[in-house]
Amino acid sequence: MREHVHAVVVGSGFGGSVAAYRLAEAGRSVVLLERGKEYPPGSFARTPAEMGRNLWDPSEGLHGLFDIWSFRRLDGVVSSGLGGGSLIYANVLLRKDERWFVDESPLPGGGYEHWPVSRADLEPHYDAVERMMGATPYPYKTTRKTEAMRGSAERLGLSWQRPPLAVTFASRPGDPPVAGAPIADQPYGNMYGQPRRTCRLCGECDIGCNDGAKNSLDHTYLSAAKHHGADLRTRCEVRAFAPLPGGGYEVSYVVHDPAAEGHKTATGDLPPHRITCDRLILGAGSFGTTYLLLRNRAALPGLSTTLGSRFSGNGDVLAFLLDAKDPTAHNGLRRIEGSRGPVITSAIRVPDALDGNGATGRGYYVEDGGYPVFAEWLVExxxxxxxxxxxxxxxxxxxxxxxxxxxxxxxxxxxxxxxxPGRLGDGSLPVLGMGRDVPDGVLRLRGDFLDVQLTAETSREYFDGLRGTMRALAADLGARFADLPTAWAKRGITVHPLGGAPMGRHPKEGTCDAYGEVFGFPGLYVLDGALLPGPVGANPSLTIAAVADRACDRIISTPLTATAVATNRTGVAVPTSLSFTEEMKGFVAKESVDPVRGAELGRSKDQRFMFHLKITADDVDQFVDDPAHEASATGYVECDMLGGRLPVIRGWFNLFTRDGDGAQRRMWYRLHFNDGAGNPLTLIGRKDVRDDPGFDVWRDTSTLYMTVYSGHLWPGDDSAAPVVASGVITIHVPDFLRQLTTFRTEPHSGKAFERFGRFFLGTLWDVYGKALPG
Structure with missing residues (x-):
């Protein structure tokens, strides 16, 4: 019998790893297929012989870490290994600037860049990813390259910061930084079972951290996913996939035998393995995911024509500041020590015209770079x-x-x-720039190979401005500015390829919706850099992970049935979603576990509580037919006693459940959020809909009895969890009238409204109708 699971995840980068963890944590069966191999601490290449084999081309017997793509005007460097790009990135976790989430920004060749998600949509997911990745600013205050960047930024009037890094500098949170100290394991364990050590400031982040100080995805999300039962399979390269007639997808992959490493192999003749799944999540990166979709397009009739569009290199530029000088030093040398510290420790932000305040052009970041100590010997x-x-x-x-x-x-x-004297190595520094280039590149197939159609002209002003800032930094530090030789040939290089299967509001604007689901193919998701419709501007890893985390809220809260798999491309109706907003207000107290008593105490102390939620049922027919009548809930809660306005990380809403009592119905709310100190909390609330003496339908449907528990609780966890607060909140009449104006369907459907209305009013009649005169 063919193997079947709830979800197959292709790739283990910032989208795939998040998806594998979130779905496994929610109790789904997950198989993750990663083409590369594992890299536990101590296994990354260092010697010349090891580096020569550290590339990815299984046909040539190479099963290594680096995968280099070369196109007509662009080269790209990506990773192949369990943990994806996190194995070789520079650890920076910057959020996309709020004003850089553009709406219908025109592109030179026609069309526009549009982000159907906002910074507000992603805020709780940014928070969640930062916690999981252990984000912390670089803590050492005397690192020369960091201080050189800070001083130069101040003299040039530029904004400078120490960005959050996914690096462990101290054995435990709150401890002072110590190089090479043991790192305590997380509650979900360590998938390799090998000790990790804190950052030794050796500058080897981009070639793999042999100490395990880097909080890469294998040490965080993937270890947690494995702890929750995910099946992580390495050396498994996906070649094909197709929808199944009854719903779900079949995935075909080959296995690269470790014994074949070092030997040329006819990889086209490798026997295929097959697995089926309810949901297929593509997380193979902008190049890998787009290539898979293009290669398998024949199996996906009606796929959006936007596939391959909105490609961007995130404005990447790598350059060098060489042989810096300081006339006040006794030897005239400015010591920068580029090999000291993690690869990136600081960032300079240059504003965008979208920021206002008189700025012009497209914004960007310039960050200090680093390199291993052995590179200084090569330079000298x-x-x-x-x-x-x-x-x-x-x-x-x-x-x-x-x-x-x-x-x-x-x-x-x-x-x-x-x-x-080592002047050149000691006084030189790589600098990495990235920002809002124009996302008008196109990924296409040329024969059996991926190709990028790209022009340097549309982003020329952006790149000129970025290099101008780099030259100003060089001049301030008394250094020579040196571009990569490829720049003279008008060839770019990117380590942040984005786009190819962009999100949009409809199939003519994007390949996927704002949750990564491919238009016309329910259950098929893109959750990696290919999904982004334009440059992030800052380092994109955190945004990719946050977008994936947001999508997983939707996936987890949406049951997938045969109806949901139907598509308009194959002649079956696409599900219609329905959404509305709800705002409730009241009082809570910590002194009582009883909601009514908690509300009384809270009112006497003026301890207010409210939430503002958007309730979404992705498939109205399924929502009505399913006895759980479950929808997702997003938004925020607000309570000064708990820390102010607090984003809902994930939430569920159940309408009119029976709960074993045919005489009444209940509406249930379950919201995961964190208090002001970052401690996890869960709100569980209910509305009791039953016919008591008198006309009580308004009171029953507008009154929520709620309890806030410690921890993020799933059903069944409630009884043993400590109670943090309890109370009662209600819908006020003006808020209810506003709520009635927020009902929406997508796509617009009068029949969906009618079916929901019949269900809602029919249930109320079942409960309260017998009390009316016959």
């Missing part, structure tokens, strides 16, 4: 005239001593002269 050895001169002077001195028979036996000074 590459300076042939200086190396030859020092070697000649050393040899001449030794010959003179030999012939003169000098008794001097200490030659330390001569050896120091042979090594040299």
């Amino acid at each position: 050895a590459s300076q042939m005239p200086g190396t030859v001169r020092r070697a000649a002077l050393f040899a001449l001195a030794r010959l003179r001593a030999q012939f003169s028979r000098t008794p001097a036996s200490n030659i330390s000074g001569l050896v120091a002269g042979l090594i040299g």
